[in-house]
Amino acid sequence: MSMFVLVPGAGGSAWYWHRVASALRSRGHEVIALDLPGADESSGLPEYADAVVAAVGDRRGVVVVAQSMGGFTAPMACARTSVELLVLVNAMIPLPGETPGQWWGNTGSEQARITAAEAGGYTAEIDLDTYFLHDVPAEVAAAGADHQGPEADIAFNQPCDIRTWPDVTTHVFAAADDRFFPLEFQRRVARDRLGVEAETIPGGHLAALSHPVPLVDRLIAYLPST
Numbered sequence: 001m002s003m004f005v006l007v008p009g010a011g012g013s014a015w016y017w018h019r020v021a022s023a024l025r026s027r028g029h030e031v032i033a034l035d036l037p038g039a040d041e042s043s044g045l046p047e048y049a050d051a052v053v054a055a056v057g058d059r060r061g062v063v064v065v066a067q068s069m070g071g072f073t074a075p076m077a078c079a080r081t082s083v084e085l086l087v088l089v090n091a092m093i094p095l096p097g098e099t100p101g102q103w104w105g106n107t108g109s110e111q112a113r114i115t116a117a118e119a120g121g122y123t124a125e126i127d128l129d130t131y132f133l134h135d136v137p138a139e140v141a142a143a144g145a146d147h148q149g150p151e152a153d154i155a156f157n158q159p160c161d162i163r164t165w166p167d168v169t170t171h172v173f174a175a176a177d178d179r180f181f182p183l184e185f186q187r188r189v190a191r192d193r194l195g196v197e198a199e200t201i202p203g204g205h206l207a208a209l210s211h212p213v214p215l216v217d218r219l220i221a222y223l224p225s226t
Contacts, residue, residue, distance in 0.1 A: 001027075001028045001029045001030065002029050002030070002061055002062070002063055002084075002223055003029070003030040003031075003032070003059050003061065003062045003063070004021075004024055004029055004030065004031045004032070004062075004063045004064075004065060004219070005032050005034065005052060005055045005056055005062055005063070005064045005065070006020065006021060006031065006032065006033040006034065006065050006067075007034055007036075007048075007052060007064060007065065007066040007067065007070035007073055007074055007077075008033075008034065008035075008036060008038075008067060008068075008070055009066075009067045009068025009069040009070050009091075010038060010068060010069040010151035011038045011039070011148050011149045011150060011151050012034075012035060012036030012037060012038030012039075012048070012149070012151070013035065013038075013147045013148050013149065014033040014034055014035040015033075015144065015147035015148075016033075016067065016144075016147075016148075016206070016208060016209065017031075017033040017067075017208055018033065019140070019208060019209060019212035020065075020208045020212045020215055020216055020219075021033045022212075023212050023213055023216040024216055024219070027216070027220065029220075032055045034051055034052065034055060036048045036051055036073075038149055038150065038151045038152065038155075039149045039150050039151070039152055040152060041152045041153070041154050042154070043152075043154070043155075044152070044154040044155040044158045045072055045073060045076060045100075045155050045158040045159075045160070045161070046076075046158070046161065048072075048073040048076075048077075048155070049073050049076035049077040049080070049161075052064065052073060052074065052076075052077035052081075053077050053080050053081050056077070056081045056082070056083060060082060060084070061084045061224070062082070062083050062084055062085075063083070063084055063085045063086075063087065063219065063223070064077065064078060064083050064085070064086050064087070065086075065087045065089060065219065066086070066087070066088055066089065066091055067089045067090060067091060067208065068089075068090055068091055068092060068180075068181075068205065069091075069092055069100060069151070069155075070091060071088050071091030071092040071093055071094065072092055072094050072100055072103075072155075072160050074086055074088065074091075075094065075160060075162050075165060075166050076160060076161055076162055078166040078168045079162050079166040083166075083168050084168075084169070084224060085168065085169050085170075085171070085222060085223070085224070086166075086168045086169070086170045086171070087170075087171045087172075087173060087219060087222070088170065088171070088172045088173065089173045089175075089201075089207060089208065089215070090173070090174060090175050090178050090180075090181055090186065090205050090207060091172070092181075093172070093189050093190060093193045093194060094160035094193075095160070095193060096160060096162045096163055096164060096165075097159045097160065097161075097162075098159060098160055099156065099157055099158060099159050099160070100155060100156045100157075100158075101156040101157055107185075107189050108185075109181065109185060112181075112182050112184070112185035113179070113180065113181075113182060113185070115182075116179065116182035116184075116185070117179065120179070122179065126180075130179065131179045131180045131204075131205065132180065132204070132205055132206055133206070134177075134179065134204055135177055135203055135204045135206075135210040135211075136204070136206055136209045136210045137209075137210070140209050140210075141209075144209070165194065170194060170196065171196070171199065171222055172186070172190040172194065172196055172197075172198040172199065173198065173199050173200075173201045173207075173215070173218060174186035174187060174190070174198040174199070174200055174201070175200075175201050175202065175203040175204055175205065175207040175211075176200050176201070176202060176203070177202075177203060177204045178203075178204050178205045178207075179204060179205065180204075180205040181205065183198075183200065186198050199218065201214060201215055201218055202214045203215070
């Protein structure tokens with residue numbers, strides 16, 4: 001069985017992964033879901049990467065899974081430690097030296113989001129229910145209110161400190177109903193920046209909360225032993 005290290009997005013809450021972690025453990029895998037100091041103005045991408053490296057330790061065969069803004073943390077950590085597989089889920093895919101703050105304009109994410117909203121008939125104004133919770137079960141969304149915190153500004157201004165993408169097999173999962181990072185936008189960024197085709201999975205931006213079992217099925221399908 002494998003060890004999974006699960007990296008959250010903005011806000012840094014391990015709770016985001018709790019449904020995926022439970023499903024992985026039920027299938028016999030080990031899981032570390034990280035809490036990152038997202039609200040701490042004295043901590044940012046280097047500290048987040050340190051946390052991932054510490055979680056991996058000297059283990060072998062580790063799978064790192066990163067969501068949304070975790071896409072900046074994961075390659076920094078993978079460049080410093082031995083990881084079997086990296087899976088990006090609705091993630092920001094950085095260029096070496098790019099900051100999260102630069103990523104939005106460099107990728108054209110805002111226009112892609114607005115265009116998708118106009119085509120989909122929902123508001124272009126970002127709100128929690130429309131863009132993040134629209135497919136999350138009500139009871140899960142209600143529980144999440146006690147777990148999600150803000151992301152301090154510091155991390156948005158720090159570069160992804162890699163010279164090139166780390167030498168690790170990387171898969172990109174893009175959710176079919178992601179309104180924050182629309183599917184076609186994610187596909188384009190994955191092709192342009194990593195030269196890979198994003199795999200479509202069910203759900204919206206918070207697919208680990210709305211569709212954890214299909215996500216786990218796809219993670220397990222890529223394990224080297226399967």
